[in-house]
Amino acid sequence: MDNLRCLLIFSVVFGHLLELFMGSQGLDRILYLTIYSFHMPLFAFVSGVFAKFDPGRIRGRMVYPYLIFQTLYIWYANAVLGRETDLQYTTPYWLLWYLFAMVAWNLALPLAGAKNGKTKAVMLLLAFAAAVMIGFDNRAGYYLSVSRIVEFFPFFLMGYYCKGMREDTKRLIGIVQSHRLKIFLAVFCTLFICLAVGVISSNEEDIRSVWLYGSSSYDNGDYGWKLRAICMAVAASWLVFFLTVIPVRRIPLISAAGSHTMTVYLLHGFFIRFLKEEELFSKVEHPTGIAFLASCALIAILSAKPVQTLFSPFLSLEGGRSALGRLLSAGTGLRHRMGCAGRLRPRWNRRGRTG
Numbered sequence: 001m002d003n004l005r006c007l008l009i010f011s012v013v014f015g016h017l018l019e020l021f022m023g024s025q026g027l028d029r030i031l032y033l034t035i036y037s038f039h040m041p042l043f044a045f046v047s048g049v050f051a052k053f054d055p056g057r058i059r060g061r062m063v064y065p066y067l068i069f070q071t072l073y074i075w076y077a078n079a080v081l082g083r084e085t086d087l088q089y090t091t092p093y094w095l096l097w098y099l100f101a102m103v104a105w106n107l108a109l110p111l112a113g114a115k116n117g118k119t120k121a122v123m124l125l126l127a128f129a130a131a132v133m134i135g136f137d138n139r140a141g142y143y144l145s146v147s148r149i150v151e152f153f154p155f156f157l158m159g160y161y162c163k164g165m166r167e168d169t170k171r172l173i174g175i176v177q178s179h180r181l182k183i184f185l186a187v188f189c190t191l192f193i194c195l196a197v198g199v200i201s202s203n204e205e206d207i208r209s210v211w212l213y214g215s216s217s218y219d220n221g222d223y224g225w226k227l228r229a230i231c232m233a234v235a236a237s238w239l240v241f242f243l244t245v246i247p248v249r250r251i252p253l254i255s256a257a258g259s260h261t262m263t264v265y266l267l268h269g270f271f272i273r274f275l276k277e278e279e280l281f282s283k284v285e286h287p288t289g290i291a292f293l294a295s296c297a298l299i300a301i302l303s304a305k306p307v308q309t310l311f312s313p314f315l316s317l318e319g320g321r322s323a324l325g326r327l328l329s330a331g332t333g334l335r336h337r338m339g340c341a342g343r344l345r346p347r348w349n350r351r352g353r354t355g
Helices: 002-018 027-036 039-049 055-079 094-107 117-136 143-164 166-176 179-202 225-245 254-258 261-278 287-302 305-315 317-354
Strands: none
Touching (some): 002 039, 002 225, 002 261, 002 287, 027 039, 027 287, 055 094, 094 143, 117 143, 117 225, 179 225, 261 305
8 A cells, every 4th residue: 555655645745736836727737636536535545444443543643643733834824924823723724634534534433333245335325425415514614624524434434444354355456456357447447537537628727626625515616416426436436546557566765655654744734835935836947847856855855764753753642752751861861960060070179179
């Protein structure tokens, strides 16, 4: 999954950079809409694959970094970017909705537990139905990320069920990796995706980005339930396509970056906000190429081990406690050394006077 996660985190960073300079039409717009047709649902799926109901993990690796980075992003917006944003924790700041949703999805796992395939199929159908129905509620929006939590939950649940069906999944992977079926799935999904991209290309001015964000009701976004259902079908096709064509074996650099996507996700937003404030992409030629290279550079830097170590106190409660313990130990050692120096100084003074 690390190779897929690397592709997805690249799509997140690249998509955020495209927002800074794309117009209402053209290649940049088509790339942006194409990325948003799959990257959030697929990230939810991958998160589901690695999910388990563990209150300590939820508290230490989801709630803790959410509170830390919600505070940091709002401080950054006010102190550095000159905004006037109130400090609150009920409406996630921009990209932090995903951490908030992760908390909700993981807390819901005991309710979504199923022991047989039929029950899992029913649960998935109910989840997809809820994802479509939530669009009729105009109150569901950015507050508590309710709309996105419900809309992308089916993909998270699919990933969770795939992880749970270990033997069935192994057999399924063996079948999918058989040469003929792999070619068939790749060709079928490619044709379907090409059709979707073709529709995007010919209607990029008419397609509203909010339709793909999962954060707006049908009335507020000026679209309908059929379009949401189509978008979910397209995302599912992307999922099958990527699982079919992306190699499972580890790939140097790519797999390593894919195993540290959380740091990239949480930190790259500071750079994006700064670039937006300075309007740097308006001053360069070939912004799409620059955005591509900048995305690669950000992922390489932010997924590097030194950066992981430096920011580990902010990423998990365990890392925060460890860093605090080191600081307290260092402070105790410093006080001890200062105390020893204080006790030795009078002796030195007496020896000086005696001499």
